[in-house]
Amino acid sequence: FILAFTLNIYQTKIDRGDIFSARDYFYYGNELRENGHYEKAIESYNKNIALKSGWIEDKVYACINKADCYRFLGDxxxxxxxxxxSFEYSKTPRPETCSRIGYNFQRKKEYIPAVFWYDIATKSEPDSNQWSFSYPAYYTWYPHLQMCVCYYNLGDFQKSYEHNEKAYDFRPKDERILHNKKLLEKKLGINQK
Structure with a gap:
């Protein structure tokens, strides 16, 4: 209900002919994305990106959120x-972006480039001067769990196990990680406790 209400507020502004700032386009894009209007969200994010004005962090996340919309559309x-x-604005790779790039390649069964990007994510802790949100999962357990899956699909069970163990260090009670641990220890002949 609240999301639809917020969309109505933006629609009223559009109907009145209000001029949107870069920030308006960013937040309108977010509302559209949250409500499943992916094509319109992409348009709004592109308008944010096209404006010279606006907060650089909004532009980084306009690119990332736009990518989410394309993913939901299967593109x-x-x-x-x-x-x-997003690299045009962040200047250096962010863990959120690298993990998402890795996942893009992983879904296409291109495991070697997927591993490359996940590995960068594990080495790219967020900038302490970054004012936007940071999501620790993207540089801690998540890329290691995904590298476990990629290496498994590449037939390198030792590396698969090693990355699962790194994910385990962050999330020792995660059922997926525990399942992988048991499977890989059996495959590698490691004595299970």
């Missing part, structure tokens, strides 16, 4: 382009 190529576009 993996434009998802990837949007993620790479």
């Amino acid at each position: 993996l190529d434009n998802e990837l382009k949007s993620l790479f576009q």
Whole structure:
């Protein structure tokens, strides 16, 4: 209900002919995305990005959120382009972006580039001067869990196990990680406790 109400507020502003700021386009895009209006959200994010004004963090996340919209629409190529576009504003790779790039390749069964990007994510802790949100999962357990899956699919069970163990260090009660641990220990002949 609240999301639809917020969309109505933006629609009223549009109907009145209000001029949107870069921030308005960013938040309108977020509301559209949350309500499943992915094509319109992409348009709004592109308007945010096109304006010279606006907070740089909003532009980074406009690219990332736009990528999410493309993913929901099943357009993996434009998802990837949007993620790479975020580098124009962040200047250095962010864990959120690298993990998402890794997942894009992983879904296409391109495991070697997926591992490359997940590995970068594990080495890219957020900038302490970053004013926007930071999501520790993207540089801690998540890329290791995904590298476990990638290496498993590549047939390298030792590396798969090693990355699962790193994920386990962060989330020792995660059922997926515990399942992988048991499976890989059996496959590698490691004595289970």
